[in-house]
Amino acid sequence: MDEEIATLCDKFLRGANYVGICEIEVKRDTRDGVVRLIEANPRYSVTADAAPYAGVEIGWLHYLDLIGQHVEPLVASRFNFRHVVLRRDIPAIPRYIDKGLLTWQQVRTTYSGKLAYFDFDRHDMKPTLQTLKGCARVAAGTLLRVMGLLRKLD
Numbered sequence: 001m002d003e004e005i006a007t008l009c010d011k012f013l014r015g016a017n018y019v020g021i022c023e024i025e026v027k028r029d030t031r032d033g034v035v036r037l038i039e040a041n042p043r044y045s046v047t048a049d050a051a052p053y054a055g056v057e058i059g060w061l062h063y064l065d066l067i068g069q070h071v072e073p074l075v076a077s078r079f080n081f082r083h084v085v086l087r088r089d090i091p092a093i094p095r096y097i098d099k100g101l102l103t104w105q106q107v108r109t110t111y112s113g114k115l116a117y118f119d120f121d122r123h124d125m126k127p128t129l130q131t132l133k134g135c136a137r138v139a140a141g142t143l144l145r146v147m148g149l150l151r152k153l154d
Helices: 003-015 048-051 058-066 086-098 104-110 126-154
Strands: 022-026 035-041 082-084 116-118
Touching: 003 035, 003 048, 048 058, 086 126
Parallel strands: 082 116
Antiparallel strands: 022 035
C-alpha cells in the first residue's frame, strides 16, 4: 500500500466529513511526481470489482458495517493480477494504437500474466455474451474503417 496515497485519500474524505462507500481515483503527475486526486465516486463502481481479487471483500465488509457489525480495516494482500474491463479496453485499443500511444506488442504484454475480468466469466454467460457482442461490434467497426481507408489509398 502506498502511504502517501492512503493519507491523501483519508485526508480528503475526513475533510468532507464523508462516511461510507467511496472509490477514489488518483494519478501521479509525471511532471512533478505529485499525486493528484482525479475523482471520488461515493458508490461501489466497476474498478472496485478488483478488490476481491486483491484480497479485500468490499461488498461483505460494507454489509457487515450496515448491519452494525464491527469491521476491522483490511489491507490488500494480492497484487499479482491485472484487472480487465473488456467493454472499456476493446474500444480504446484501436484508438490508442491509431494515435501512436500503444503498440500491438504493448497490448500483448498488457494482457499477459494473471488477469481478473470484470465483464467476462465462463461460468456466467449472460453478461459475458453481452460483453462479447459489444467487443465484436467494435472489432467489426474497426475492420470496416480500416478497409475504407485502404480503398481511399488505392
